[in-house]
Amino acid sequence: MTGATAEAWAPGPLDRGFFARPTLIVARALLGHLLVHETPEGAVAGRIVETEAYLGPSDPASHAYRRTPRSRMMWGPPGHAYVYFTYGNHFCINVVTEQEGVAGAVLIRALQPVAGVELMRRRRGVEGLRDLCSGPGRLTQALGIGGHHNGHDLTRPPLYVARGGLDDGERVGRSARVGISRAVDWPWRFFVVGSAFVSRGPTRPWRRHLKGRATPADSGPDRA
DNA sequence: ACTACGATCTACT
DNA sequence: GTAGATCGTAGTG
Numbered sequence: 001m002t003g004a005t006a007e008a009w010a011p012g013p014l015d016r017g018f019f020a021r022p023t024l025i026v027a028r029a030l031l032g033h034l035l036v037h038e039t040p041e042g043a044v045a046g047r048i049v050e051t052e053a054y055l056g057p058s059d060p061a062s063h064a065y066r067r068t069p070r071s072r073m074m075w076g077p078p079g080h081a082y083v084y085f086t087y088g089n090h091f092c093i094n095v096v097t098e099q100e101g102v103a104g105a106v107l108i109r110a111l112q113p114v115a116g117v118e119l120m121r122r123r124r125g126v127e128g129l130r131d132l133c134s135g136p137g138r139l140t141q142a143l144g145i146g147g148h149h150n151g152h153d154l155t156r157p158p159l160y161v162a163r164g165g166l167d168d169g170e171r172v173g174r175s176a177r178v179g180i181s182r183a184v185d186w187p188w189r190f191f192v193v194g195s196a197f198v199s200r201g202p203t204r205p206w207r208r209h210l211k212g213r214a215t216p217a218d219s220g221p222d223r224a
Numbered sequence: 225a226c227t228a229c230g231a232t233c234t235a236c237t
Numbered sequence: 238g239t240a241g242a243t244c245g246t247a248g249t250g
Contacts, residue, residue, distance in 0.1 A: 062231085063231075066247090068247065070246060086244090086246095087230060088232095088243025089232070089234095089242070089244085094231085107231055135232070135233070136231070137232050178232095
């Protein structure tokens with residue numbers, strides 16, 4: 001259980017073509033894959049169970065709604081990390097999508113701890129498995145991700161996305177995105193239905209009431 | 225130069 | 238359920 005090295009279980013990184021697709025496709029397709037960080041202190045990894053899509057100038061909630069120095073990475077090459085600091089306390093990590101020159105990124109919102117759990121506990125200062133990576137600020141702390149990872153190529157160690165997958169019977173759910181003040185009803189959050197490791201309780205993500213017009217809240221065709 | 229506000233988390237009532 | 242922490246980014250003057 002504990003003590004397994006990355007080499008013992010991790011397949012290679014996903015290739016760049018995986019990320020060079022429309023952002024909404026990548027956001028859903030990332031579910032089940034692994035975010036891996038290998039450091040001198042040890043290897044840690046988690047299975048992606050919750051994501052959010054952020055587009056370019058067409059998306060009022062996106063950092064790329066307007067082009068700024070901070071968000072320039074979102075126009076950069078696919079498969080690279082966009083890491084930003086927020087609320088004076090937390091880092092969040094995105095995977096850049098689309099062709100270079102087109103803005104788009106997927107925020108990783110929650111992981112199911114898979115390896116390096118003791119190191120995660122040490123970094124987080126909490127014990128509960130469900131408290132280690134269930135939130136965008138929590139998972140960066142657990143994995144040791146910081147501002148210096150901004151622009152890192154996530155198809156290359158030491159920080160990369162590796163092939164995982166969804167089990168038969170696991171379904172993809174959608175909801176509105178969390179923590180935003182514009183485009184609040186756009187259903188661009190994706191999560192593994194029933195996972196105990198999503199950032200908002202496992203039984204609660206459906207509880208958003210639709211106001212006025214219907215939104216496509218049903219899961220679409222799944223398959224990663 | 226100055227101000228407002230977060231793609232959040234934790235602790236407390 | 239609500240508030241405070243805490244600071245870089247972005248927008249305004």
